[in-house]
Amino acid sequence: MQKILIVGGGYAGFYTALKLEKLLRAGEAEVTLVDPLPYMIYQPFLPEVVAGSIEARHTVVSHRRHLKTSKIINGKMIQIDHANKIAFLDVPGLGEIKQSYDQIVLTAGAVSRTFPIPGVADNAIGLKTVEEAIEIRNRILGNFDIAANMPAGPSRDRLLTFVVVGGGFAGIEVFAEMRNLASYLIRYYPGISFADVKFHLIEAMGRIMPEVSQKTSEWVLSDLDRRGGKVHLNTQLVSALNGVLELSTGEKFESNVIVWTAGVMASPFMKNTDLPLDERGRVPALPTLQIAKDGVALADAWTAGDVSAVPDLTGGGVGGFCVPNAQHAVRQGKLLAANLVANLRGEGIKEYKHKNLGAVAGLGLYNGVFQSGNIVLKGVLAWSAHRVYHGLAIPTFERKWRVIVGWGSSFLFKRDIVSISATKDPRLAFETWASRPKA
Ligand SMILES: Cc1cc2nc3c(=O)[nH]c(=O)nc-3n(C[C@H](O)[C@H](O)[C@H](O)COP(=O)(O)OP(=O)(O)OC[C@H]3O[C@@H](n4cnc5c(N)ncnc54)[C@H](O)[C@@H]3O)c2cc1C
Known part of the structure; x- marks a missing residue:
């Protein structure tokens, strides 16, 4: 039984896991998804959450509820030793643990990119x-x-x-x-x-x-x-x-x-791996979504979404690569799953090509x-x-x-216009009036 480890359960990781669940035969492989968050965030809805047009909880999709057979670990990848196929995870309640794998899928997305401007x-x-x-x-x-x-x-x-x-x-x-x-x-x-x-x-x-x-x-x-x-x-x-x-x-x-x-930049956690990175900190990929080292597929290593540099075969894209957006992340996640399964079965794999809609x-x-x-x-x-x-x-x-x-x-x-900001200090009301033992 192959062990597939997906790092990051956002757009690309969530769709990879969902598709793997559909494609894998019983006993063929075990899928584990690791993410510090218990959900994927539908980021295009965030502006409407700000405006109050969408309830905040409705814009996230629970991993445990919607991924039926994958094993979920709520923790974060802190290091990957691909030479030995071990991921080091920081898991609340357990501390640092080692997770071995046969196939790694890197879909850890991006973080806000800032410049050193005072304040x-x-x-x-x-x-x-x-x-x-x-x-x-x-x-x-x-x-x-x-x-x-x-x-x-x-x-x-x-x-x-x-x-x-x-x-x-x-x-x-x-x-x-x-x-x-x-x-x-x-x-x-x-x-x-x-x-x-x-x-x-x-x-x-x-x-x-x-x-x-x-x-x-x-x-x-x-x-x-x-x-x-x-x-x-x-x-x-x-x-x-x-x-x-x-x-x-x-x-x-x-x-x-x-x-x-x-702007955004690829997840900085990628620096803690022995996998290749390009000059912008992205994981280089072949159009097949296999991680590329010097232009050649690295065995058993896959990537998709904002963390990766996937060639844009349509000739569009910035610098010849797919731009970081959900259109690509979703489609790459699905193709990655199909290619990974085909590869396990010794079948042919396909190249990613998607024309901007x-x-x-x-x-x-x-x-x-x-x-x-x-x-x-x-x-x-x-x-x-x-x-x-x-x-x-x-x-x-x-x-x-x-x-x-x-x-x-x-x-x-009409939209709601209250802020429940007291959730930042939820015990205040109770604590203020709570009886305490006399000194
Ligand atoms: C406000 C906003 C609006 C947008 N609107 C659009 C739009 O209209 N159309 C469009 O196409 N795109 C849009 N995008 C872009 C789109 O949301 C992203 O391109 C997409 O989310 C990328 O998917 P991803 O899976 O690569 O990364 P993400 O969806 O960001 O997922 C990455 C996941 O990896 C996890 N992770 C990070 N580090 C670790 C670690 N060390 N260990 C384990 N897990 C980790 C994160 O917790 C996260 O769950 C928008 C983005 C924003 C912010």
């Missing part, structure tokens, strides 16, 4: 996890509550100023959703006007959303401008010390909500943008396409149902 590490927040999305939402709502009590002035301005760094897809989506949430909130805060709330997006390049054409990206810019979202192009963040943002243009403003979406972004309620080749949709049509596409794409029927029913409830009753 960013201490004051900004990423948008890769559901916890980050919840925190951004709680901060916006909490800031409105505090600002409503305060007179106009710099302290109140700071609470009502929101910043996103990075004008890629994720950055623009979350910026638009945050703006949309703030515009909605104003009706419940009579002392706060539309003009009091400031939104800044900082982008180092001369344009936003490289996934769509220049013309479409210009439409998004003017739409954001109309809705009260200021985009600073050709501008770098110079400092964010103590929440005081200084831009390369000399502009300065303060904020305690600084969302960092300026286009891009669809939600830009707040009833607004969006879609582009596939020369076909462009804007506004409510694109927003509907976004909902249909992602409503159907989130894995498992059970999750689709929860998300779609949630959208229906929000349509009827």
